Amino acid sequence: NQNYAGKIAFVTGAANGIGRTTAIAFAEAGAHVAVVDLNGDGVAEVVAAIEAAGGSAVGITCDVSKSEDVRTALDKTVEAFGGIDIAFNNAGIEQQQIPLADLSEEDFDRMTAIDLRGVFLCMKYQIPLMQKRGGGAIVNTSSGAGVVGIAGQAGYVAVKHGVIGMSKSAALEYIGDNVRVNVICPGIIETPMITDRVSGGTEEGQKKMIAQEPIGRMGKPEEIAAAVLYICSDSAAFMVGHAMVVDGGQTVG
Ligand code: NAD
Secondary structure (H helix, E strand, O other): OOOOOOOEEEEEOOHHHHHHHHHHHHHHOOOOEEEEOOOOOHHHHHHHHHHHHOEEEEEOOOOOHHHHHHHHHHHHHHHHHHOOOEEEEEEOOOOOOOOOHOHHHHOOOOOHHHHHHHHHHHHHHHHHHHHHHEEEEEEEEEOOOHHHOOOOOHHHHHHHHHHHHHHHHHHHHHHHHHHEEEEEEOOOEHHHHHHHOOOOOHHHHHHHHHHHOOOOOOOOOHHHHHHHHHHOHHOOOOOOOEEEOOOOOOOOO
């Protein structure tokens, strides 16, 4: 693990899955962590886990698609810890497997609001705080769906491609202020999104997910957290506007 002693990390979608594991990893590496999620009970559980292990965290219930929620969450983080050095904008929802013409306008708009607008709002209000501190590192969560087309996933593919494009633009706009923006593109990761929902919660569903992975298994949230901690560290100081794919080979062929 990298050393994040004294750093302040803001993690969204932190009540579950990839966000939860990454928030805990940042705390274990010494960071003060803002645990941000729509699910208030989940937030409280993660904060308790971090504190029980001797770490430092503040829990914030927030809907990332709402501007006021995002601004309040950042205010609370500044109040608690004095600023923000790192942001992992990771909150997101999935799409049902469904062709474009059958995808409802409501579902498309909801996905756009959370997975794309949510990342926009977070960056919009994080960047000025980072500029004030002389720099920072942002990682936004895209997906394998951000780099290839997938039948049945047109809406999700659209927003996840959008996350990469927006991040590349922001990376160019703010690297002069020492704010590094990058992206993580996970493959199929063993989280509630996959094991409870996308797979239908069945053993057969899990097997179908694994069949999409050349490596022959799902990824672990820890394998994404490790990449995020690397990208945010000084070891990756020269990495700017990069979309790092960590996917067991899913999008290689
Ligand atoms: P998850 O469903 O296990 O966790 C997502 C968390 O985001 C939940 O705690 C949920 O409450 C929170 N959330 C949802 N909507 C929110 C909102 N409006 N505001 C704040 N928080 C909200 O999912 P995960 O698998 O950990 O996914 C995390 C991210 O990784 C998502 O952006 C997802 O699209 C992406 N991703 C996941 C996989 C995978 O295989 N699991 C693959 C590629 C990309």
